[in-house]
Amino acid sequence: MFEQLVIAAKEAYNKAYAPYSNFHVGAAALTTEGQIVNGCNVENASYGLTVCAERNCIAQGVIQGQRKFTELVVYTEEDVLTPPCGACRQVIVEFMAQNAKVYAVNHAGEVKLWSVAELLPDAFTPENLQK
Numbered sequence: 001m002f003e004q005l006v007i008a009a010k011e012a013y014n015k016a017y018a019p020y021s022n023f024h025v026g027a028a029a030l031t032t033e034g035q036i037v038n039g040c041n042v043e044n045a046s047y048g049l050t051v052c053a054e055r056n057c058i059a060q061g062v063i064q065g066q067r068k069f070t071e072l073v074v075y076t077e078e079d080v081l082t083p084p085c086g087a088c089r090q091v092i093v094e095f096m097a098q099n100a101k102v103y104a105v106n107h108a109g110e111v112k113l114w115s116v117a118e119l120l121p122d123a124f125t126p127e128n129l130q131k
C-alpha cells in the first residue's frame with residue numbers, strides 16, 4: 001500500500017502548480033476505506049493564497065466523502081526530505097489519528113516517518129471544543 005501511495009503522490013507532484021517557488025510537492029493519503037486520494041500544491045499570484053499539497057490532498061478526500069486517513073505520503077524531488085508545514089500539521093490532526101503515519105519520500109527513495117503525534121504534540125483538536 002505504501003508503494004501505491006508513493007505512486008499517487010508522484011502523480012500529484014507532476015501536476016503541481018508552483019510557478020513562483022518552483023518547489024513542487026505531491027501528497028497522497030489512504031482512507032480508512034482503503035481508497036487513495038492525492039493532491040498537489042497550488043500557488044497564486046497573491047502568494048499567501050498558496051495551498052500546500054497535503055491540504056489539497058485531504059480536501060480531495062473530504063469532497064469524496066472520506067474524513068479519516070491512516071497514512072499520508074509527501075513526495076518531492078528535493079535532496080532534503082520535505083516535512084509538512086505547520087498549517088498542514090494542524091489540518092492533518094483534524095483528519096488523522098494520533099498514531100497515523102506521515103511519510104516524507106523523495107526521488108532517491110529516501111523515507112522519513114512520523115506519527116501524527118510527533119508532528120504536532122499537544123494539538124488543539126475538535127475534542128477541545130467539547131463542552
Ligand SMILES: O=c1ccn([C@H]2C[C@H](O)[C@@H](CO)O2)c(=O)[nH]1
Pocket residue numbers: 018021023024025040041042043050051052053054074082083084085088
Ligand atoms: O510540506 C509542504 C511544504 C511546502 N509546500 C509548498 C507550498 C509552496 O507552494 C511551496 C514552497 O513553500 O511548497 C507544500 O505543498 N507542502
